[in-house]
Structures are given as C-alpha cells and as structure tokens.
Amino acid sequence: MTKELTGRIYDIQGFSVQDGPGVRTTVFLKGCPLRCPWCHSPESQEFFKQLSYMSMRCKGVEACDYRCIKACPKNAIELGDTRKDSLTGAELQMIHVKRDVCDNCGKCTEVCYPEALYLCGEDYTVDRLVERLIREKPFYKEGGGVTISGGECLYQPEFVLEVLKRLKEADINTAIDTTGYVRWEIIESILPYTDLFLYDLKHMDSAKHKAAVGVPNELILDNALKIAERGGKMQVRIPVIPQFNHDEENIRKTAEFCARIRDSITVIQLLPYHNMGVMKYLRISDKPVLEAVPPSDEYMEKLKKIFDEYDLPAQIH
C-alpha cells in the first residue's frame, strides 16, 4: 500500500486579510530553505515537528505536579523563570527547555493540558485540508480565496499541487506565497492552478542576499521572469529590513527589476520590518534574534516614491 500524500502544516488562518486579495484562508506549511534573520514566523523554518513552549498558557508546574518534567525521557525540561499571572497576581513557576538535549519527541505535550507545550506542525492529508477549505468557501468574498504560504510551501510540491488542483475544481481563487527559491519545474507544474503568486524580492545583490538569508538570488529572479513570461500574476512583496535592504540604491534596483515584469505585477507591497514576531522565537529556541527599529513612515513613503517614478503600483503594507 502506498502512503497517502500528506503535507506538514503549522497553522491555518481564517479571515486572513493580509495575504492576498479579499477574505482568505491561509495555510502555512512548515519548512523553508531560507533563514531570514527577521523572519516573523520562526516556527515555519524547520520541517520537523518542533517542541514549542508558550509560557503565557503555562499554569505553572507546581499546579500540575511537574508532569512535563517527569514525562521527558531526555531530562530536557528544567525550571525556568517565574511569571506573574495578570489576573490573580500569583507567581507561577515556568519551565525552560534545554534545546540541545530535546529531541522533539513530544511526550511532554501529551501531559500538558493547557497546551503550553505543543508540537508545532501537523500532518494533513489532502482530503482533510481541502474539505476544511471548501467548507469555508462562503466566506471567501471580495475576490478572496485560499493562500498557501509557509515556510516555503513549494518545498512540499506534490502536496501543494494536489491541493491546488482540488481547489480549482471547487472554483476557489488560489494564491501561493513563495520565496521563489525552488526549481523552475515545480513552479511550472503549479502555474496552471495558481491565480496569484505572492512573490518576495529581498535583495538585488546576490552576495548580500546569500550573506543574509543563506541562499543567492539568481534562481529567485530568474523564476520571477519566467512566471511573467508565462503570463502568471504576481503580488511582489518587499520586506524593508534596516541594515539589510532598505537603502535607496537597492530599492531602486528592485524597482528597475519590477519594471521589467510590470505587466504581470498586480501590486507591490513594501512591508516595513516589525518586531511582533520576536516573542515567537522564545517559544522554540534560546537563540538571540534580530531586533531592529522599524523604518519610519516617512522613510517608507520615500521608498514608495521610487516605485512611483517607475509608474509601478506600490503600496505600504
């Protein structure tokens, strides 16, 4: 018997208003070849199911008799900080996961009833996912539909292709949110079933691109040109990250590139760096994370004007 095709998903978000036109449901797939230091979804990076600890949900280990600590076969859980409960004012004893010891087996999550400890990542069959997405179809208004995002969703290409085919059969608008860093053949295979690509352009200088996120940009730019050539539609997204790509020179080069594929671009989004994802890092690691000052509104306006010069449809956010 062949194994049924599954996809690894870390979140599904209804009433998603930031990921493409209209009201959408966004499916977030796990795993990504890039390691952007500003990534606001750090849990999306690794493909494996990852032990996460959301301290806000933890009732304190004293309240549950140290169940998680006792359940861990690797002794990877130790006492951590304390937290003051906002409503009762009580001091609650939190835990700390020794990441170098933890092997993400998930035994602790089975006994953590408040779900403070949980495994991030769940395997869905195509049927299970598509059934839910079709059930939500009445809500996909104002040109909305389904967005498949990540991580890099195209690192699970067979699953994504199958889901897209089924969504198109159900007459649902589809969007793929991609880094573009995948083999062309994969993009080519999903192209007929994809109404829109949400396409990231991070840096026009390949060396700088590689230095920051771990991979060069040639494949990404090349794929964008090919999508345009084939008549695909793109909503270009440019994360504006201080000390990385926010300089006018880079933005101007990005605009020049966009001008080459202007017919396929629906809109260009300039997304200023924000630090709302910082807390999420603490759930899955002890590693320090990029914390920067978000670019000012005035600066963002200035960058937008560069796109205006090229008569490109840019917007902030």
Next chain:
Amino acid sequence: MYQKSPISDRIARIREKCRSTAPELDINRYRLVTEFYMANPQLTGILKRAKNLRNLFENMPTPIWEDELIAGWQGAKFRSSAIYPEVSWTWFMEELRSNNIRTRSVDPYLLSEEDEKYLLETGDFWLKNNMSSIVNEYYPQVLKDTLTNSGVIPFNKSENAPAPVGHFNANFWNATQKGFGAIRDEARAKMRELEEKGIWGENVQKYHFYNAVEIVSEGIIIWSKRYGQEALRQAEACTDPQRKAELLQMADTFNWIMEHPCRNFRDAVQCTWLYQLAMCLDGQLHGISFGRIDQYLGHFYMKDLEKGDITPEEGQELIDSFFLKLMELNKIWSERATKSNPGYTCGTLTTLGGVDMWGNDATNPVTYMCLQASARMSLNTPQALRVHEGTPDELWEAAIETTKICGGIPTFESDIAIIPAMMRRGVPLEYARNYCLIGCVEPCIGGYEWAQPGGDGSESYINIVNAMLMAFNNGVSTFRPEGAPLNTKVQGPQTGYLYEMNSMDEVLEAVKKQFYFWMPWHANCTNIWESIAAWHTALPMVSATMAGCMESGKDVMWGGAMFNSTGNSCIGLGNVAESLNVIDQVCFKKKIATTREMYDALINNWEGYEELRQRIVGQVPHFGNADPECDKYMTFAAETYADSINQCIGPRGNHWSAGCYPVTLNVVFGYMTGATPDGRKQGEPLADGISPVQGQDKKGPICTMQSLLTFDYTKYGNGTLCNMKFHPTSLAAKDGVKKLAAVMKSYFEQGGMELQLNIISGETLRDAQKHPENYRDLVVRVAGFSAYFVEVFKDSQDDLIRRTEMSL
C-alpha cells in the same frame, strides 16, 4: 471614505456636563405618585393608571437645561433618576435603610437628606402596594413549596417582579404624524358611540380603555404646553439674542407638537423625545425602545432639506441633542439587578437601516446622522443596524467605523434571518419587514406588536445550565453553597443520575425532559404575572398609538395590539453544548473517565479531579471550532430549548419566542450554577450569548461562525446575541473594513442572525482597569448593551479581558 465630523461647541458642553454629573435621585415623581395613590384608594385598574399619569403631566417640573435644543426631563435635576414605587419596592427600602444607595459599588446615586427623609417616612406605604407584592398572592403553591430557588427559573417564594412592564416600542409614526389631539378625539368619539350603542358586553372594557386614552392624550398635550410656557419664560428672561431665538422656537414647537401632527424635523425629534419620556414616567424606564427612528424621522428631514428649511449641520445638531438626552437618561435599579445591567444604562435602543415594507433598502440621511452622533460623541446609547443584501457599502463602512469608536455600537441584525423569524410567529411579510429591535437584540414589529420580549416582571431569563445539571442528578440541583450539605430536594423530573446512563442518547433524553418541564413552568409563572399586571399596570399611553388598540378597544396589556408574543432568553447555551460534547468525548468516545467519575467530579466541584478538569479544558475537542462532531450538541441544545419554550402560550393567546442574550447575566447566573462537565467550576461565568465557552473557540472567527451556524435562527424570534472580538490590527490592512463587512455578510447569508463587534485589545482594557481616569469615555459592549468600561463592575471587566486575550 468615512469621515467623522466635529461636534458643535454646544454639543461638546452638554456632553461634558453629562459625563461629569453624578446621577442623583429625584423625588418629584415619587412624591406625586405617592400622594395620588394615598389619596385615591377608590381608583383601580386602567383608570387609576391614566389619572395617575395625567397628574404627573400636570404637576411634574418642566425643566429646560442651559444650551438645550431638545428638552424634557423626568425630574428637576440634570441627569437625575425618577423613582418608581409601583413595581417593586422591598429592595429600595432595604437599600435606603442601609444607606446603600449612595455608597454601593455599582451605579451609586446621590440623594439629598431631605428627600431621603420623605422616602423613609412614606416608603412603607408601598411595601404591599407594588406589583411584586400583589402578584405574589397569585402564584401557585407548588412554586412556593417546590420550584422556588431552583436556579433554573427566576421565580421564587417572593419578590418575583423586580422589573416593570418594559421592553416595548410604541408607534412613533402615529405620535409624530397623527398627534394626540386626533387620538383624543378618536377616543371621545368611540366613547360617544358606545354610550349610544350601550355599554354592554365586551364594550364595557372598551369603554374603560377609551376613557383612559382620552385622559392621557389630553394630559400629554397639557404637559407639552407647560414646556412651551417654560421656554417662553426663559426666552423672556434671556439676554443673549441667539439663545432667545432658540427658546422662542422651542416654545413654538412645544405648543404645537403632541396635539398636532409634526410640521418639520425639529417638531418630530422633540415629539419623539417627549413621547418617550411620557412612557418612561408612566411605566418605569426599562428597555423602552425607539424602534426605526431613521424611518419615522427621515422623511421630515428630507422634506425640510428639500425646502431649504434646515442645513445638514442643523439637522445633525438636533440628532446629537436627541442622543445626548438618551445619554442623560437613567434609572435606579436594585444593586442586584444593576450587576447585570451596569453603567446607568436602560436599554433605550434605536434601530437603523433595513428594508421598507416592499423590501427595498430603507437607508436615508438620518440613518447616517444617528451613527455619526454615536461616533463623534463616543456614546454608549445602544443602536441596532439592520442589514440585508442591499445595504449600501457606505453604510457598512459607516457602521464598522462607528463600532471601532464605540465598542459594539451598532449591533448588526440580519434581515435575512429575522424577517422569517417574525413570519414564523405569524406576522405577514410586509409587516415583518418593519421589525425593530428592543432592549438588547429582541426583534419586534415596532408600533404594531406587543412582543413583551423582556419585561415579564421577573426578567425573562432562564438558566438552562442548571436545568441540564438536574438531568444528571435526578431532578436535584447540584449547586451547593460553600459549607452547605448536599441537596436532596427533588425539584425537576426524576430523570436518573449521570452514572446510570449508558449512552449519549440517554443523556440527551434526560436533558430534554428537564427542558420540557422547566420552560413551561417559566411560562406559567410569567403568564400569571402578566394577567395581574394587565389589570394593575395597563399602559394607555402606549396603547394610544399602538396599531390595533384603538380599533379593538383594548390596551396592549389586554392583547389589543395587532400582533402579540412573549419573549424569553436562555443563559448558558454554550455551556450546555460544550458539556454534552465533553460527556460524549470523555465518557463515551475516548473513555478518559467514566460517567461515575464525571458525576463525582461535578458533585465535588472538581475537587480531587483537577487533572481530569485540565485535560478537558485543554485537550478535548471543543464546540466552537467548526468540528461537526462537537457542534452537533449546539444544534441539540439550541433547538431543544427553543422548541420547549416556543410551544408555550401566553395570556394574550400568543406563542412564546425563544432568545439568547445574556446582558451580563452570564456572570451573575454563573455565581449560582454548579460545576459543569466543560471544566467550569461552580460560581464561574457562563458562556456569553450564543458564543462558545470563553477561550474554547481557538480557531478564529471563521470557524467560530461556522459552529454558530449549526442551528435554526428562525426559531429565535426573541433574538440572539453574539459578541465577536477583533483585534484592531485585523482591520488595519488595506480594505480591512470592507473585508470585515464581507465576512459578516457571509455569516448572515448562511443564516446567522446577529453580530456585534468589539475591536479592542486586552492591553487597553487592562490599562483601563488600572487607570480608569484615563478611560472615562471608553465604550465597550458588555454582552447585550454598551457601557462605559470603567463603570462596569470588576468581574465583568475581567471576563471581557479574558475573552480579549484569548483571541491573541
């Protein structure tokens, strides 16, 4: 693009005065009514009420406050509350004697020593002369012996009518377009006709009715003219030429309106306010609603605008003035009742939008002006917006922008669900299209129907969670005050014990039996109250305009209105659905615990079962996440309750109507509800409205909505309430407002009935708790109505914060 326009200096001044004036008890009404009742024991029934009201019209103070354009008040002091001894009184004397009124934690009132002295001297007269005491004589012995203190129905051994006849909407079309001069003449003509024909048979009652209508109609004309004299007096003494001109114009208005059909928008707004105030003076202020205010005021405005008699700014200032009067309006409740209706609110709801009787969109400029009034003054006066397929995008946007400023205002009410719900209780389509909302969210054919949606003397709420718990404990309440022994008194049907039940079918059957026992008893007690109230507190002032009453010669309380119904609201629907789901998951499907263990856990308030409780709360699939296996119990709970109450018949020959809106009673009833299988401990809040248990809808608004679309809303003729919370960031995106409107439209197209939005963060609310002084104007929707957050009592604040934070 929606724009909030600035308010005039005058409006800003009045608003500030209102927000900074502490409410005070005003004794004028009390004194006049007490003297009248003491002097007239020979008068009874409708004639007593008519003459009592006439006496008020002739003798109440007629103040016109500084700056006011729309005037009329229930006492001699700004932002004062009148006192209503005729309804229920024991609580008032108790709070008065214990000096609680001035000092209580929720909605305290100022009271002068002199007035206090008079109240203490005369108050005992009312102890047996109020509806609560009177109706108590009529209740069945089985209520007093067995059913009392059930925790299910709100009827007990005594003090069963804390609320007056309230929750209605008179016919403002007749008040503004016909006038009480014509109504008075009609009543006179009817009396002459009966005198000629013979005051025989059923005509006897009709004669009394017309007599009463004649008395109050003449009375309200006199009252208005007294205000006219006051305006004139002030005008004569006024040195500011602009204010003088305003006062003269007001004098002209007061001298004309009430007697004659209104001539213009200004007349109509003032007439609407004064008629409302008359009904408050008569019947005690309690959910008396304005109905479709944009519909009966709109054509006056458009006509004036067309003729060039008014500018949009002048029109808006009149609407602003009107809403400031609503903001000023308040009444004292018992401290206990105040906990479920905090914030000096009184449920004077206005309805906007919707379709006309032909099904066309009925939006007009006044619709927008009313929303503007709320938004630009951050008002807590409740508004309901009817939406349908043809509601203009511009109106959706205006409404959502308003709700961003005033949490939960307006509520969104779907014509798609509510019109069929009205037809289901026998109203023809063209009338059903004219429904309005009363009190919180209760639909009613305003001006045509006596729907009695909430004012049933003991309030219309039933705790279905305790009814369910009796099903697990052989008809015995599981609620046990701390230190008290186990209950043994059998109150409900003996449906066995949870640990004897071997399948979900048996569990559901037991719950059903309890529901079919308790809902009829709720109806029985309410019906008895109504039959007595119909005699002692008939409402000729309302009946004078209500369609059907003048034709039939019957008061609204006697079934004179064109349509009739009686409403009810259940509390704890989400807990019943979730508890049944949990029993299925835990005891039958996953076999995590036996029914015996579950029973013991409930009886012991989870003591010794903490691990099981945590597991249920955290790891069992919950109702509210679009999981059909869980949500099917919502279908069962919602429809079993609705069917068991809808079958009941009221004394006007009408059917009862199910509803589900808790105000903040989900918190108050929670105090008196035993532990529930969903992991809730005794005393904790119950679920809000039709919403899932707090924090258990974990998958976002779309999944929650899908779970809430699992029952037939047309069975809920008395309305439902659903608070949806949105963090402001979800609306910050481009077209965020449009997208939110789109989601709501989808929900309504699939049969949803009502939604209200709280777009606010938990941080904001917590900061407001710590620094109330910085958030004096923060309006939040507390279940069935909106209030100033800082005036809501702390447990409800905590509940709101908890709900908000769960959504992050």
